[in-house]
Amino acid sequence: MRTPLSRRLLASSALAAALWLLIVVIRWGFSQIPGGAAQLAQLVPQLAPSQLLWGQSGGWLFVAIAAGVLAVGLVHALVTALAARSGAPLIAAWFATVTAGAVVGLAFDLAAAWGSLAMFGPRGLLVGAFGVAAASGALWGLAAGWMPGLVARSPAETPAYADETRRPVWLLPAAAVAVIAVVAGGVASDTARTAAIAAESAARQEAEAAVTFGALPDPNAPGVPVPTRAEASTELDAQWCTPDKATLLLGQSDAATGHRGMPIQLMNFSDEPCVIEGYPDVAFGDQNQHLLAVTIEQGGSFMAQDPGPQRIEVPAGGYALTYLGWDAASPHGALVTKTVYAAPTAGMERGSWGLDVDLDIVEGSTVSVTAWEIDPDPFPSE
Incomplete structure (x- = not known):
C-alpha cells in the first residue's frame, strides 16, 4: 500500500x-x-x-x-x-x-x-x-x-x-x-x-x-613612565659625588607601630673625597611601570630625624646616608611601589636597582626624606 x-x-x-x-x-x-x-x-x-x-x-x-x-x-x-x-x-x-x-x-x-x-x-x-x-x-x-x-x-x-x-x-x-x-x-x-x-x-x-602584593598589573592602565631625572637649576662642581665617583645602595625596609622606613646609602668608590649637599631626589614606580603619585616631603619622620641640609664631604670608600619614612597603608587592590628610583640630588640621572621591592608606599602616600649625612656605621652588626 x-x-x-x-x-x-x-x-x-x-x-x-x-x-x-x-x-x-x-x-x-x-x-x-x-x-x-x-x-x-x-x-x-x-x-x-x-x-x-x-x-x-x-x-x-x-x-x-x-x-x-x-x-x-x-x-x-x-x-x-x-x-x-x-x-x-x-x-x-x-x-x-x-x-x-x-x-x-x-x-x-x-x-x-x-x-x-x-x-x-x-x-x-x-x-x-x-x-x-x-x-x-x-x-x-x-x-x-x-x-x-x-x-x-x-x-x-x-x-x-x-x-x-x-x-x-x-x-x-x-x-x-x-x-x-x-x-x-x-x-x-x-x-x-x-x-x-x-x-x-x-x-x-x-x-x-x-596572594599578590597590590593590584595585579594592568597593561592598559593609564599612566606615565618615571622621568629619568628631575628638573633642577643647581650646577654641580667637580667635587660632587657624581656617578663616576659614587653609587647609591638601597637598604632594607624597617617597620615600627604602623610606620615604615628605609635607608639609602651613597658609597664613594673613588680614590678621592667627594661632596654632597641637601636632599636626594627620589621617585617611585608602580606595578605597571608608571610613576606612582606620591608626595615627597623633605624632613624627618617617625623613623628618622632630619639633620637639615648641609654640605658634607664623603671620604674615599666612605658612605653617606639618607632615610625614607612613611606611614603603613593597605596594599590590597592598590597601586604600590615596585621600583624605587633615586639620584644623589635633583638634576642628576635617576637610577633604580633593577628589582621589585614590594613597599606599601601606595598611590597618594606621603614620603619624608632626610638630608644627606655621613653614615657613621655603614655596616651595622646583626
Whole structure:
C-alpha cells in the first residue's frame, strides 16, 4: 500500500533535522577528545559557530541546539511542500535540505555576530568568520540531502501532487518563529558564555589578588613612565659625588607601630673625597611601570630625624646616608611601589636597582626624606 506523500515529506523533514543534530553532536564529540585528536572536529561541517554551542553557555546550550533542530525541520518541511508541487519530491526534499542548512546556519551566524552588529552596525558582519555556518549548512545539505530525498520520493504512478502536498498555512509562520528562536537562543548562549568567562576571570583575579602584593598589573592602565631625572637649576662642581665617583645602595625596609622606613646609602668608590649637599631626589614606580603619585616631603619622620641640609664631604670608600619614612597603608587592590628610583640630588640621572621591592608606599602616600649625612656605621652588626 502506498504511503501518502504528505507523510513521506514529514518523515523526510524529520530525517533532515535528525541528520543536522547528528553532525552537530559528532563535531562536538570530536572537539572533546584530548590532545591532537580534537583536530578531527575540523573534518566535520561547522553547522553552528562553536562559541555559541560549546563552552560555558549553561542551559542555553540545549536551547540553542533544540531551536536549531526545530528550525531545520520546519524550514525543510516548508520548502519541500512548496517545491514538491512540481512533481519531483526527491529533488524538492534535497533542495529543501540545502536551504534549511543554509538558513539555520545564517541564523547562527547572525547570533554570533550580534555583539559586533550592536557595536559597529553592518560593518560588524566583516568581523570574524561571519557566514561560515551558512556556507557549511548549505554544503552539508548538498552532501546529505539525498537521504531525505529518498524518503520523500513518490512512486512514479502518483498522479496528484498538488492535492497531497498542499502545505498547512501554519508552516510559514512556524518556520519563521523557529529561525528567530535560533537567533535568540544563539545570542543568549553567547551572552551566557561571555558572562561565565568574565565571572571566572574576575574570580581568578580576586584569588590572585589575595596572594599578590597590590593590584595585579594592568597593561592598559593609564599612566606615565618615571622621568629619568628631575628638573633642577643647581650646577654641580667637580667635587660632587657624581656617578663616576659614587653609587647609591638601597637598604632594607624597617617597620615600627604602623610606620615604615628605609635607608639609602651613597658609597664613594673613588680614590678621592667627594661632596654632597641637601636632599636626594627620589621617585617611585608602580606595578605597571608608571610613576606612582606620591608626595615627597623633605624632613624627618617617625623613623628618622632630619639633620637639615648641609654640605658634607664623603671620604674615599666612605658612605653617606639618607632615610625614607612613611606611614603603613593597605596594599590590597592598590597601586604600590615596585621600583624605587633615586639620584644623589635633583638634576642628576635617576637610577633604580633593577628589582621589585614590594613597599606599601601606595598611590597618594606621603614620603619624608632626610638630608644627606655621613653614615657613621655603614655596616651595622646583626
